[in-house]
Amino acid sequence: MSQKHATTLIKSLCAGGALCQARALFDEMRARDVVAWTAMLSGYASNGCHGDALDLFRGMLAAGVGPNEFTLSSVLTACRGGTFAAGGCDPSSLHAVAVRRGVHHMPYVVNTLIDAYASRREGVADARTLFDALGSGRTDASWTSMIAGYARWRQEHVGLQLFQTMIQVGVELSPFTCSIALHACVSIANLCIGQQLHLLSLKKALSANLAVANALIHLYCNCAHLLDARRLFDEIPEKNLVTWNTLIAGSETREAGPWGCPSEKLWRGPTIEQCPCGHVLQVWEHSRCKENVQQDGLQG
Secondary structure: OOHHHHHHHHHHHHHOOOHHHHHHHHHHOOOOOHHHHHHHHHHHHHOOOHHHHHHHHHHHHHOOOOOOHHHHHHHHHHOHHHOOHHHOOOHHHHHHHHHHHOOOOOHHHHHHHHHHHHOOHHHHHHHHHHHHHHHHHOOHHHHHHHHHHHHHOOOHHHHHHHHHHHHHOOOOOOHHHHHHHHHHHHHOOOHHHHHHHHHHHHHOOOOOOHHHHHHHHHHHHHOOOHHHHHHHHHHOOOOOHHHHHHHHHHHHHOOOOOOOOOOOOOOOOOOOOOOOHHHHHHHHHHHHHHHHHHHHHHHO
């Protein structure tokens, strides 16, 4: 089998999750170029095998094969959140490799560097430096990674300010970015900005996206607007487990009765597989405890 065909097969096997077969084929290759190494490394990274991705990257360097921009992007993806901190791999070391290889200015690499830096508390400032240096070269991925980094590390106000700038400069709003901004509003209980985002999502036809809809329900529950949350819940044609859990947990937290609306039953239509049974039992037990306390108080 030619090197080209073997590499193509490795990509296909990795895409299907058959990593053991892909690695066996990779090991059998007599000659491996950077494309073959990157295919196997990317397969590991995209399937969550971050340790294997790092080990393979080290083996690639030891074999004298220089990484390209796609190799580095895959390794950086695996490096998010300090996964390899104990092993000595962090975004700054890979950033140095990118500089030496002369690919550190390529948008594909810069965006993954921003994402990797922003996934660590101590790396947010470095991510912002790279983000600012991009200037007009910023993409939707650049903005999203930076906003998500701020939201992750309790700097929601800065993240929302950056989100506002993104809208003002005319960057196309994606459902993912919108949901991140909404979750930032939830964290600081900012209903005003959240409602503006709700209107914006309607204008951009994003409110039908399930991630956005779930984030809106979370916002309204967190801000004690349970009727608005219930209305959004009822408008979702295909609810997932997150949808159900968000409304139930929000209703419980705000002590509006186990179903948010006492006169209605929330459980109308879902199959047993869709029911978040753990939350249901917790809410039901919470409701029974409250009733017992109230009865004891009246009897006492």
